[in-house]
Amino acid sequence: MGAQNLVVIGSGPAGVSAARAYREAGGTGGVHIVSADHDRPYLRPPLSKDFLRGETTQEEISLVDEEVLRDQDIRLVLGDPVAQLGDDRIVTAAGREYPFTQCVLATGAEPMRPDLPGADDPSVRVLRSRRTSSALRDAARKADAAIVVGAGFIGCEAAVSLSRLGVQVTVLCPDPAPQLNRLGRDAGEPIAGWLHGEGVRLLRETSLRSVTDGCHVRTDAGADLATDLVLLATGVRPRVGLAEQAGLAIEHGRVRVDERMRTSRPGFFAAGDVVLAYNPAAGRALPVEHWGEGLAMGEIAGRTAAGAAAQWDTVPGFWSEIGDHTLKYAAWGDGFDRAQFVSGDDGGWTVWYERDGVAVGVLTHEADADYERGSALIREHRPAPADREKIR
Incomplete structure (x- = not known):
């Protein structure tokens, strides 16, 4: 196989595993991981748990040793987002150009802010990166009360962490029980009990209506709640802008790929949160936002780009730690x-x-x-x- 020049966009689990798998499968030529994130690749699951609580350090959540990347001749470009994705090169916001013969999009997803008054205020926080987790921890140390909007896994994990930092936490849960649509009522009730055991107040069937000055929350029930900080845990949106720019097929707001992470255009691959990927074991395409699947999909994309055999046909799964309780979940998820x-x-x-x-x-x-x-x-x-x- 002739030398190839691989560019990976994104330094999360899918991006890092794609670059490493490409090398390990015999891929040659230059390999660049280009990321908007300023920090070297890190594990994201601790951001709502032990890292948020200050129990682990930035070094301890590192995803990969930079020495390993150097040994594999993989170059890491941080803090310089891709502005343009062309047929054979990317151009970053700083004006740097990186030509490629193959490209892996591992652009992930970004937190969604609801289209409600005050939700876009910079003082209203989201949790997605190492820096947003650190900033939330710093804010919690000065806060007496916090409101978490959303009772999904991130919302529940972060609520417990904030409570353990000494903050009085209230969670706005839009459904009768946490995780009702995904897991059902019987699973939601134990989760509610765990939150109560951690001193977290759960407001059921309560949704956000507005935020004023970042510290006054109004709910759909008309309640006006004063707080010191607000955390939005209201879901994520796949980052498909570059994929659209490159003319890749988009389906249901995600980049459509096959079981080998191939997009609709030769030489372009995608993996992780940004994709809707066909799973032959399921017999259909699935959207997945699990950390482990990001690693798995990235590896498949990298191996495929190197000309090796690989396909995504496992059952997606993840673990969630809510305080001292661990949930293990495996499902097609649709x-x-x-x-x-x-x-x-x-x-x-x-x-x-x-x-x-x-x-x-x-x-x-x-x-x-x-x-x-x-x-x-x-x-x-x-x-x-x-x-x-x-x-x-």
């Missing part, structure tokens, strides 16, 4: 029509999710055997086990 909650004798529990009579997801708390078994059942399109078999 819906279910039946959820069955089963308690274990030792305090653990499992929720099995089915659609059209076959398992499409499993959520466990202190039931690791079910988690491992569930991933296999999902991939094989088999029914969830009978009640007596569910907890072991």
Whole structure:
């Protein structure tokens, strides 16, 4: 195979794993990772947990040793976002040009701010990067009260972390229970209990309506809540601007790729949060925003760019730590029509999710055997086990 020149846009898990996998699969020529982030690549899961609480340092959440990148002849360009993506080169905001024969887009996603009065105020915080996590921690040290808007995994994890920093935290949950649409009511109630146990106040069926001066929150129930800081945990939006600029196929707001992370244009690949990727085991394309899938997809993109065989056909999954409780989740993630909650004798529990009579997801708390078994059942399109078999 002739020498290639690879440019990877983005320094998250998908970008770093793509560059490294390309090299490890025999890819030759220049390799550049170009990123708008000013910090060297880091792990994102700790940003709402131990890093936010100040229990781990920036060095401890490093994603890759820069010496390893040098040994693999991978060049890291930080703090210089890509402004233009052409057919064979990128141009950064600083005017630097990097030609390529192949390009991997690992542009990730950005936090969404709801289109509501005051939500775009710079003092209203979001959590996505190492710097936003550090800034949130600094603000929490000066705060007595905080409002977290949203009761998804990031919102719940951050709420517990802020509470452990000594802040009185209120979570606005738009549904009757946290994670209702994704996980169902039976899973949402234990999560609500964990938040309560951490001293977090949960306002159910309550949505944000406006923020005034960054410290007065009005809800849809008409309540006016005073606070010292507001954190928006209201979801993310894939960064598809460069993909659109390059004329890549976009579907449902994401870059459409096949199971090998190939886009609609030869020489262009995409991986991670930004993609809608076909999964042959699922038999359909899936949107996934899990850290582990970013690593996996990036590796597949890099290997494919190097001419090696690879495809994404595993069941997506992730772990979430809400205080001292760990949830393990594996699922196709695009819906279910039946959820069955089963308690274990030792305090653990499992929720099995089915659609059209076959398992499409499993959520466990202190039931690791079910988690491992569930991933296999999902991939094989088999029914969830009978009640007596569910907890072991």
